[in-house]
Amino acid sequence: SYVLTQPPSVSVAPGQTATITCGGSNIGSKSVHWYQHKPGQAPVLVVYDDTDRPSGIPEQFSGSNSGNTATLTISGVEAGDEADYYCQVWDSTSDQRVFGGGTKLTVL
């Protein structure tokens, strides 16, 4: 089965840039979606199809995908960005949707 690997945690000071990676075999050939998940709330889609943002998601969220790594970048991090972030792909080989293990973003 296809596996997505994320770092368990990332810490960043307010105003700085957070980079969250998502590793997978030839992930650059897949479409990657990213979700923000805060405790007690439903997840929120922040980036889809590698680089696109849904309406209402600020420009501070951006994504890229190449080779074996997809990346979510959050610029000008604020306290309100503290959350768990998950990458997700559809693996056509196994016909399964796969989530990464999640990364906890801490704003120092």
Place this chain on the structure above:
Amino acid sequence: QVQLVQSGAEVKRPGASVRVSCTAAGYTFSNDGISWVRQAPGQGLEWVGWISGYTGNTKYAVKFQGRVTMTTDTSTNTAYMEMRSLRSDDTAVYYCARAGGEWYPHEHWGQGTLVTVSS
């Protein structure tokens, strides 16, 4: 606006079954599908499966095949997820999410339903 409203919390004994509902509003239900995703306490998000609102075709995560059934009722714009032979490690918050196709991103989510499995 798009809304997905799920049924309330459930408490079940090990070995029992549970059915969670998800009622959609604000879009044409039969044009899109519904995914089910769960989060166990202290764990990450886990995909359970997807059902087409148009054809009723389903795709289930390998882990749940044989134990989960997803259905829809287009007359009430409602999707259902039934899980059988519940175990304690099925204790989780279960979310429904709108997904046009099985590979589409989940832009709209339900509020979540806590299912507790305990003797």
